[in-house]
Amino acid sequence: MRGIFRRLAASPLGRTGIRTGLRWKLSAAIALVGALVAVALSLVVHNAARVSMLDNARDLADDRVLIAQRNYELSGRLNFPNAQIDDPELPAELRRKVEDGRRATYVSEQANGVTDIWAAVPLKDGHVMSLHSGFTDRSSDILKDLDQALVIGSIAVVLGGSALGVLIGGQLSRRLRKAAAAANQVAGGESEVRVRDAIGGVVRDETDDLASAVDAMADALQQRLEAERRVTADIAHELRTPVTGLLTAAELLPPGRPTELVLDRAKAMRTLVEDVLEVARLDGASERAELQDIMLGDFVTRRVAAKDPAVEVRVVHESEVTTDPRRLERVLFNLLANAARHGRPPIEVSVEGRVIRVRDHGPGFPGDLLAEGPSRFRTGSADRAGRGHGLGLTIAAGQARVLGARLTFRNVRPAGAPDHVPAEGAVAVLWLPEHAPTNTGSFPMLPDRPAQGVS
Template sequence: MRGTMQRLVPARLERAGIRTGLRWKLSAAIAFVGALVAIALSLVVHNAARVSMLDNARDLADERIQIAQRNYDQYRRPNPFPNVKINDSSLPRELREKVEQGRRATYVTDRPGGEPDIWAAVPAANGNVLSLHTTFTDRSTDILNDLDQALVIGSIAVVLGGSALGVLIGGRLSSRLRKAATAAGQVASGETDVRVRDAIGGVVRDETDDLASAVDAMTDALQQRIEAERRVTADIAHELRTPVTGLLTAAELLPPGRPTELVLDRAKAMRTLVEDVLEVARLDSASERAELQDILLGEFVSRRVAAKDPDIEVRVVHESMVTTDPRRLERVLFNLLANAARHGEPPIEVTVEGRVIRVRDHGPGFPEDLLAEGPSRFRTGSADRAGHGHGLGLTIAAGQARVLGARLTFRNVRPAGAPDGVRAEGAVAVLWLPEHAPTNTGSYPMMP
C-alpha cells in the first residue's frame, strides 16, 4: 500500500505541474510585467495631468490677483473677484513670508480629503496684502476622475491582453517542447528513425529548433557509436567461433577422464557464450524478422516443455490459436525455463492462459535492479540469485520477444500485504503475445 501511495504522489505532482506549465508561467509573467508597467504609466499620467491642471489654476489665480492689485491701487477697494481678501488671517505662512519680501507668489496646499487649495498673494499699497483663495473647479475634478477611470480600464485591458498573448506564445512553445520530449522519448525507447526536428515542425525557427537539432545530432552520434560497438562485438564473436569450434573438436579427441570432462565443459560454455553474443548482436541490429505460423499455444508449450524437462508442470487454462514464430517462441520459453532452473528453486510451473505464458519458480525472486531496469547483458543478478552463467539468457529472451511483437515482464511473488523488504516466495516471468502478429517487415497490420 505504501508503494502504491508513493507512486500516486508523483503522479499528482506531475498532473499539478501540467496546470502550472510553461504556458501559464509565461502568461503570469507577462501579466505581472504588464500590470507593473500599466500602474507605473497610470501614476505618471495622473500626476502629470494633476500638475498641469494645478499649474493652469495657479496661472489663473496669478492673473486675477494682478488685476485685483491694479484695481486696489487705483480705487482703494477690493477687486470684484469674490475670493480676493485684504490681510487674510488664514494666509499660509510660507506665502506670507514671500509677500513680506515684496514678491508676488502662488502657493498650493492640500486639504485633509486630498482636494488642493490654490493661493495667490501680492503686496499692495499701505503695507496691505491682497490674497486670492480658490479650489479645483468641478470641471477639473471631473476631468481628473475621468482620466483615472480611463487609466484603470486601460491597465486592465493591458493585463488581459498580455495574459492572452502569454497563453498564445507559451502554448505554442509548450506544444513544441512537448512534441520534442515525446520524440526524444521515442528515440530513447529504441525508435532510431524518429527525428526530433521533424516532430516539432513549424515555419518559424527559434531556440527549440536548435535544441531539437542538437538532440538529433547527439542521437546520431550515439547511434553510430552503438552500431560500431555492436559490429565490433559481432566481429569478435564471429572470429572466435572458428577457434572455439576447433578447441571443442580437439577436446573431444582427448582420452576419457576428469581433465577431459573439465576441458569439454569449459569449451562448450565458451561456444554457448559466443553463439549468444552473436544472437544478441543480431537482435540489437533490429534486422531480425519473424517467420509466422499459426499454432495452438497451449499444445505447443506443453510439447516443448515436456521435451525439455518432463518434471515441469504445464497447466493450460485457456487454449488459443496464435500467429507467431515457433522457433523464436521456443527460444524465449527455454531461456525462461533455464533461468528459473539455474537461479530459482523447484517446483517450476508453466501456465498458458489465452495469449499469455507464465513461468514461475519458488526461489528468492528476481533482483531489484532487473525489476526496475529490465534484463541487462552480462549481469546475472544479486548474490542470492547469481548462480552460474553469463547473464545473456533473459537479454536474448527479451530481444526475441520484441521480434515477436510480444511483451516480457518480470515480478516477484510475495505474501499478501507483505512489505517490499520481505523475502520473495518466487519469481514470475510473463510473456504477453500480441493479438496481431508483426508482418515480415517488422510492423503491425492495420485493422479496419
C-alpha cells in the same frame, strides 16, 4: 540506446516536483509584467495630469489676484470674489515670499484630502492681498474619469498579455511536446525518427537547436552502439572456429574426470559465443519473424514437457496466435533456464489467452533489472544471479521485440508488504501482440471495418 535514455530519465535530474504547463508560466509572466507596466504607467499619467491641472489652476489664480489687485488700487475697494487682505489663514511660507515683495502661488493639502490653491500679491500700502480657491470639481471629475480609464486599460493589458502568453506558450509547448515524443521514440529504438522533422515549423528558434542537438546525440549514440555491435559480432565470429576445434579436440581425449571438465568448459564457451552472436544479430534489428498459426496453450505445454517435465503448465484460456514458434520457444526456454538457475522450485507456467507467465519461488529479480530491464553481462545480485553471463534474459527480451511482444518482470510479495520484505518469487510475463508483425518486421495494415447500419 534504450538503456542509456532510460538511465537518463531515471536520474535525479529527471525527477520533478509540481508539474505546470509552459503556456501557463508564460501567460503568468506576461500578465505580471503587463500589470507592473500598466500600474507604473497609470501612476505616471495620473501624476502628470494632476500636476498639469494644478499648474493651470495656479496660473488662473495668479491672473485673478492681479485683476483683484488692479481693481483694489483703482477703486480702493475690495470687491473681487474670494479675495482678502491680510487673510489670517494665509500659509506662512506664502506670506514670507510676498513680504519679500514677490507675487507667488501656493498649493496646500487639507487633512480631508481637499486641495487648496492660494495666490498672493503685495500691495503698495504694505498689506497682502490673497486669493483662496479650491481644486475645481470639474478637474476632480476629469481625474476620476482618467483614473477609471487607466484601470480599464490596465485590466485590458493584463488580459491581453495573458491571452498572448497562452498563445505563444501553447505553440512552444506543442513543439516541445512533439520533440519529447520523438525523443521517446528514439529512446525506444526507432533510430529513423528525427526530432527536428517531428516538431516542424518554419520559424527557427531555440527549440530547433534543442531538436538538432538531440538528433546529433542520437546519431552519435547509434554509431557508437553499431560500432560496438560490429566489434562484438566480429570477436564472437572469430572465436567460433577455435572454440569448435577446441570442443572437437576435447571429445578425442580419453575418458575421465579431466576430460569431462574440459568438455564442460568448452561447451560453456561455445554456448557463450553463440549467445553473443545472437545478441549482436538482435541488436542489428535485421531479424525477422517467420510466422505460423499455433494454439498457444498446446504449444507451451508440449515444449515445456520436452524441456523439463517437472515444470507445471496450466492453460487458463486457450488461444490461437500468429507468431514465430522458434523464437517463441527461445524466449520460453530462456525464461525457464533463468528460473531454474536463479530461483527455487516449484516453477510454474501459465497460459491465459495471449499471455504467458513463468514463475519461480526464489528471492526475486534484482532491483536494477526491474528498473531498467535485462542487460548483457550483468548478472545482478549474488543471491539470484551469481552464475551465468547475463545474456539469457537479454536474448529473451530481444526475441520478444522481434515477435512484437512485450516482456515484463516483477517480484511477488505479500499483499501490502513494504519493499524491504523479501520477495516470495519472481514472475516473467510475455505479452504476445494481438496483431503479429509480418515477415518484413512491420505490422500489417488492418482493413477498415464496414459501418454497421441500424435495421
